[in-house]
Amino acid sequence: MANRVAIAGFGQTVHAAKRPDVSMNGLVREAARAALDDAGLDWGDIDAVVVGKAPDLLEGVVQPELFMAAALGAVGKPLLRVHTAGSVGGSTGVVASNLIAAGRHERVLAVAWEKQSESNAMWALSQRFPFQPPVNGGAGGYFAPLIREYIHRSGAPEHIGWEVAAKDRRAGARNEHAHLRLPDLTAAGVSESPMLWDPIRYLETCPSSDGAAAIVLTSESAAPDEAAWVHGMSMRSEPLIFPGRDQVDPQAGRDCAADAYAQAGITDPLRQLDTAEIYVPFSWFEPMWLENMGFCEPGHGWKLVDDGATAPGGACEINPSGGVMCSNPIGASGLLRFGEAARQVRGRAAAHQVDGARLALGHAYGGGSQFFATWIVGAARP
């Protein structure tokens, strides 16, 4: 049956709009080297490598992990490449963990990355396909109507989105790896930024970043003393369009969280979790995902924000790293959430450490809010 999975190391790059100082190889090695150093290990200690990233058109290279095999330290080893849209960083963590849980390997390196400055994002993501309606507007145009629906259903006041955006950017200023670091941003400042896709404003929108994240996972026998431990992990998917679909509160997200909670013995996430890193690309997703993951009743997520429950010092600080709102290398973002959660419970989150964090959640989503991956990590062995 399943073995325990330990998180021995986490590393990431400095995220930026463009990283012209490194090649793709250099970018992933920066994160992987940091993870190996954090784990006290070297390339030769790794048994297998799992790579995750978003569409290859973003770098203009087909299956880039093939040409990067040597840079990834994977020569002579098993190498797997996961692609599950925006949730891929998370599913990379789950797939890599399964290799340990299955007893297949002792030490696995999970790497997730994106260097979209190499290619043309417009070309990569917004081609005009025949037989498809000419309604595009990027991710913002897709999610803005869903956010409007959430606001309509919940009666949330408009400042909620501004508060989350300001909170996350101020948090990013305490994170030396974050792309956007705005220590003085206020909700008022967010409200004054241009409206892009009503109701989403410019400062409520995540950046586009080059970056990478890496995690070293080990078996129990190979785990270092200060490892974090996987208490639960899950993945769920649902189709994009079908009768009865609720894109604002997707069933796949609910089921994914419920599965991880059941494994970890969590019945009251708001109280039992010390912190959570969740995938918030537009600020309103914070209250939406909190409801979706059962932190509160439907319609009440915005109150958690308004009451300060998700801010530093609150009942459960959300995205102490600044989250996707501060750094969004698409393929890596999910693994950054997973890794930041692990670093919190190991007490290694530096200036953005949540005091005494011992149980944390990492969450990623992708596609039209249809792919979800979640893990729960703790300081104690499960």
Next chain:
Amino acid sequence: MPDPITRLVTPVRLEFTHTADPATATYIAGLGDRRLIGGRCTRCSRVMIPLRSVCPVCAVGPMDPLQLPETGEVSTFCVINIPFEGQVLTPPYACAHVTLDGADVQLFHLVGECPPDQVETGMRVTAVWNDDPAAVGHARLKYFKPLSDP
């Protein structure tokens, strides 16, 4: 000594031939005739638009083609304020999820002949067709406009 090369531009050009499946072709041909063709699943009886070859819930097909009314309701929307490549309308304009009468899913499409700040959830709309012979495929369904009758 020349500076080291740090950037290399290698243009990529790839051509793909996309072929519509029969269900999509039926839908697009219907647009040419000013008809909105959806499909009813033979197992769960739910109605989707555009017509699909497989019901995503039941994973079975084909679906029975069904012409839907041109009218429906806005279930949610956003207002696009920024320019981007391939835009059909000039910002600001609204895009809406439209639940056509009788459909169990929404169509995401442009809203026209309506100031964006007057678009509302629950608003009744009707399809507007593009009769320009040069308009092909999806372009034949120009946008949805407010229905004057309540």
Next chain:
Amino acid sequence: MRPVSIAGVAATKPTQGLTDDVALLVSRVTASALADAGLGRDEVAFTCSGSGDYIQGRPFSFVQALDGVGAWPPICESHVEMDGAWALQEAWVHMQTGHVDVALVYAWGHGTRGDAEAVLALTHDPYTLAPLGIGPTDMAALQARVLLERGLCAREDLAAIAARDQAAVRGEAPSVQALMARPLTRDPLHAHDIPTWADGAAAVVLVAGDALADRPHRHAWIRHLDHRIDTHHPGHRDLSLAPSASAARGSSGPVDVAELSTGWTPQEVVLRKALGLDDGVRINPSGGPRSASIPMVDGLRAFVHATRSLRAGTADRALAHATAGPCLQQNLVAVLEGS
């Protein structure tokens, strides 16, 4: 190791110019595999697929497939940007954790939608190789040149491989002389050495051995499953060898047949040696992927063909192989045994 069997298989007849309807393609092939296994969609605990955005000519192309798999209520599902054989590997690992008893694996590819050769040319190192404009057939030609110049094979040997595979598909074997008489396409390769791209899909149902014991299955047991990768750059490798294939083969024992993902004939010469397949092993009784190569699917089809050989009783132990990257850079090897 928890024993896992292949309980159901299906593959579409390869074709050219298949329409864009991935949902229907996947719906049919997965329904076939499940019917073959005697299982319903609701009995599947984990679903995993393989495909490629660039092959499909659109980003996030795998999203369309979900509509054909019955992902409602939500399912535990994953996807690899690799041949479906690696999706099978991911599913197999998931089953080893004990949490999954039944897994559905599928893969699809439209090799004729774009120029597969041009697309796969972009698999090469973008800084040093891609600007040369070389594709997988150029690389295979390079590999063939190495083999010929070292006396590891003769041109007639490559033609004989092609003739054998053609005979398996068409029923009649062209003569080696007739093949060799035709012009060279990419010296030293002729058209008969090079795959014809095709479109299609395959699906496999895996069942953990200890589960569903009350149901009869025609099992093909997975006795060995491993994969490795070599370095990418051709200048850093000996192209007459495939160390990752040898490592993935390990000491998995003798086999009667081998289904190899050898679109290009020189690959078989390299793999015979790398996988330790002596003359007694029948290679590609299915004909292999040369007559119809479906990117991202050929490896999973090898599992389908190997399973069918075991069920037909024409083999007791079969090897299934998948590959990726130029000149057999990455290799997956499985050994299946009939029950």
